[in-house]
Amino acid sequence: MKNNNDIILKDINKSYQKGDNTVVVLDHFNLTINSGEFVALMGPSGLGKSTLLHLMGGLDQPTSGEMVIGAQRIDNLKEAQFTKWRAENIGFVFQSHHLLPVLSAQGNVELPLALTPLNKKQRQEHASYALELVGMSDRSKHYPKELSGGQEQRVAIARAIVSDPNILLCDEPTGNLDRKTANEILAILAQLNRDFGKTIVMVTHDNKAAEYATRVINLESYMLEQNKCTVGEN
Amino acid sequence: MRTSAKNNHSLLINLKQAQALTVINFKSFPQRFTVSLVSMLSIGCVAAVMLSVLAMSEGMMKTLQRTGLDNTVLVMRAGATSELQSVMFPVEVNILANNSNVIKNKQGEAIVSAEMFVNAEMKYTNDVGDIEIPELSISLALRGISKSTQQFRPNFNLVSGKMFVTGVRQLIIGQAIARRMPELTVGKTITLGGAQWQISGIFSDGNSVFESELWADIGMVQSDYRRGNTIQSIRLALKDINNLPALAKEWQDDPRLNIRVITEKQFFADQASNLTRLIRWIGFPIAIVMALGAMVAALNTMYAAIASRSKEIATHKAIGFSPFAIATSILCEALLIAFVGGLFGILPLYLVFDGWTAATQNASNLSQMMFNFDISLLLAIKAMSLALFIGLIGGLLPALKAMRLPVTEALRD
Numbered sequence: 094m095k096n097n098n099d100i101i102l103k104d105i106n107k108s109y110q111k112g113d114n115t116v117v118v119l120d121h122f123n124l125t126i127n128s129g130e131f132v133a134l135m136g137p138s139g140l141g142k143s144t145l146l147h148l149m150g151g152l153d154q155p156t157s158g159e160m161v162i163g164a165q166r167i168d169n170l171k172e173a174q175f176t177k178w179r180a181e182n183i184g185f186v187f188q189s190h191h192l193l194p195v196l197s198a199q200g201n202v203e204l205p206l207a208l209t210p211l212n213k214k215q216r217q218e219h220a221s222y223a224l225e226l227v228g229m230s231d232r233s234k235h236y237p238k239e240l241s242g243g244q245e246q247r248v249a250i251a252r253a254i255v256s257d258p259n260i261l262l263c264d265e266p267t268g269n270l271d272r273k274t275a276n277e278i279l280a281i282l283a284q285l286n287r288d289f290g291k292t293i294v295m296v297t298h299d300n301k302a303a304e305y306a307t308r309v310i311n312l313e314s315y316m317l318e319q320n321k322c323t324v325g326e327n
Numbered sequence: 328m329r330t331s332a333k334n335n336h337s338l339l340i341n342l343k344q345a346q347a348l349t350v351i352n353f354k355s356f357p358q359r360f361t362v363s364l365v366s367m368l369s370i371g372c373v374a375a376v377m378l379s380v381l382a383m384s385e386g387m388m389k390t391l392q393r394t395g396l397d398n399t400v401l402v403m404r405a406g407a408t409s410e411l412q413s414v415m416f417p418v419e420v421n422i423l424a425n426n427s428n429v430i431k432n433k434q435g436e437a438i439v440s441a442e443m444f445v446n447a448e449m450k451y452t453n454d455v456g457d458i459e460i461p462e463l464s465i466s467l468a469l470r471g472i473s474k475s476t477q478q479f480r481p482n483f484n485l486v487s488g489k490m491f492v493t494g495v496r497q498l499i500i501g502q503a504i505a506r507r508m509p510e511l512t513v514g515k516t517i518t519l520g521g522a523q524w525q526i527s528g529i530f531s532d533g534n535s536v537f538e539s540e541l542w543a544d545i546g547m548v549q550s551d552y553r554r555g556n557t558i559q560s561i562r563l564a565l566k567d568i569n570n571l572p573a574l575a576k577e578w579q580d581d582p583r584l585n586i587r588v589i590t591e592k593q594f595f596a597d598q599a600s601n602l603t604r605l606i607r608w609i610g611f612p613i614a615i616v617m618a619l620g621a622m623v624a625a626l627n628t629m630y631a632a633i634a635s636r637s638k639e640i641a642t643h644k645a646i647g648f649s650p651f652a653i654a655t656s657i658l659c660e661a662l663l664i665a666f667v668g669g670l671f672g673i674l675p676l677y678l679v680f681d682g683w684t685a686a687t688q689n690a691s692n693l694s695q696m697m698f699n700f701d702i703s704l705l706l707a708i709k710a711m712s713l714a715l716f717i718g719l720i721g722g723l724l725p726a727l728k729a730m731r732l733p734v735t736e737a738l739r740d
Binding site: 191 | 340343344347351354355358638639641642644645646647648649650734735738
């Protein structure tokens with residue numbers, strides 16, 4: 094499983110019911126992301142980028158179609174199985190860091206390890222290492238309100254990688270940051286992809302951010318190419 | 328077997344996750360303390376009302392249960408449910424006293440206590456220096472007792488002053504009355520039925536209901552209340568209390584007697600159950616209505632807590648925390664609110680009112696009965712259980728909502 098983190102979406106349909114209307118977001122959508130790729134998903138708002146990310150992360154389920162991630166079919170998992178699978182395989186980085194204000198940076202990073210059999214000492218060691226990777230060792234005891242936006246996002250990345258997931262899903266991770274800080278965050282993501290083989294899928298509107306990716310998918314043109322797209326709401 | 332082990336393992340993991348989230352919730356709870364205050368106060372009120380009802384009925388029950396002896400037989404007029412309703416004549420006392428089942432003393436006299444019981448309107452003044460205070464009035468039980476009465480009150484003890492003098496308007500008062508009305512001291516004069524009586528002493532009787540009574544010489548009471556030589560109740564000591572059913576039958580068949588026979592213990596136990604039933608009938612419905620209100624308050628608080636933390640909950644879900652763990656942590660927070668609320672209700676009540684002497688109208692004899700507010704650990708646990716139950720019910724629906732919270736929507740909002 095560690096060697097195969099391919100993300101394969103086959104004939105995915107995703108639609109929402111909005112009042113009496115059915116809004117189609119993804120229509121017979123196909124996509125393959127290979128293990129170790131750093132993919133930037135771009136395109137106009139409302140095209141379904143975040144929906145795609147949520148589907149890959151098991152936060153949402155397709156209306157129909159097949160999703161295989163790391164040789165495991167996930168579209169037919171039950172909620173409890175999804176939760177467990179997500180904890181073991183996926184790390185999320187959101188535009189807003191969603192750190193818990195009552196926990197220190199160390200506490201926030203340790204949180205996902207509560208889902209593992211690690212003991213307290215091991216959890217502390219893992220969290221310290223993750224914070225070191227994102228250059229936040231010296232801020233481990235600080236609370237989110239004592240950190241800058243960039244530092245908070247670094248801690249969020251440390252939280253995403255602390256349980257060593259194969260795949261990182263990032264939803265506009267630099268959307269709230271200035272250019273310099275954004276570049277620092279993107280450099281960390283690129284390092285995680287390059288040095289640790291993490292498969293990264295990043296939704297972004299920022300062309301500069303996309304330059305850090307190994308592949309850029311413009312969803313609008315990609316869907317047109319597939320000739321099966323229907324533009325819907327995100 | 329394997330499935331069971333797997334289930335246990337899964338439960339343990341869920342509980343471990345729930346514990347981690349609960350610790351976080353508790354850490355952030357001070358930030359929501361003010362918002363949760365309304366719920367806490369509502370729950371506190373319910374706990375306080377429930378505890379008051381329980382403490383009152385427990386206090387009354389204990390007071391009445393401490394009264395009366397197992398081997399003492401109380402005799403009243405047939406049909407009388409209280410001593411106040413009864414009237415008996417000396418001839419009846421003689422017939423009863425001469426029965427061979429009644430214990431005799433060394434002189435061969437039957438151990439019998441003939442007693443008068445009057446619902447007396449007591450008037451007294453509360454002297455504070457030269458300030459003129461209007462006369463106060465209260466309805467109390469005045470018991471006329473004879474020499475042998477004390478043999479039926481093994482716990483009787485004069486705590487201050489001395490015994491009243493026969494043939495004089497003197498009386499002794501129970502210490503529950505003295506506690507409730509500290510201005511009634513030894514030597515003070517009070518008015519009963521228009522006549523002046525002097526308090527000669529204060530007595531205790533093992534916290535029994537007799538401590539809510541005034542005791543005086545039976546002859547003086549008969550005379551002052553114009554009862555001639557009638558009495559109202561007789562107490563007898565039987566050689567063997569097991570003979571009571573047979574004896575009651577014998578007396579019932581005797582055409583000279585028209586009486587009701589009951590053990591003294593049973594008589595006061597019946598009064599206790601009537602009184603406490605009344606309190607519970609009034610108190611419990613109030614507590615239930617308040618509990619429903621408190622549940623709604625708890626429900627609102629928890630819904631608000633979830634609404635304000637939907638992103639946090641969604642993040643927990645995205646990280647991989649199970650819906651069960653999330654719901655459990657919400658429930659634990661609701662229980663924490665209920666626990667603090669319960670303490671708000673129980674602690675002040677305990678600190679201020681435990682042991683406090685309260686008074687109520689004893690419907691069976693129309694007099695004031697004093698009893699102690701008795702807040703025991705068991706009652707506090709009962710009140711706290713109700714508070715936690717309210718928290719549990721109030722937290723249940725919000726917990727289910729948090730469990731089903733759609734992550735994608737919560738993160739997008």
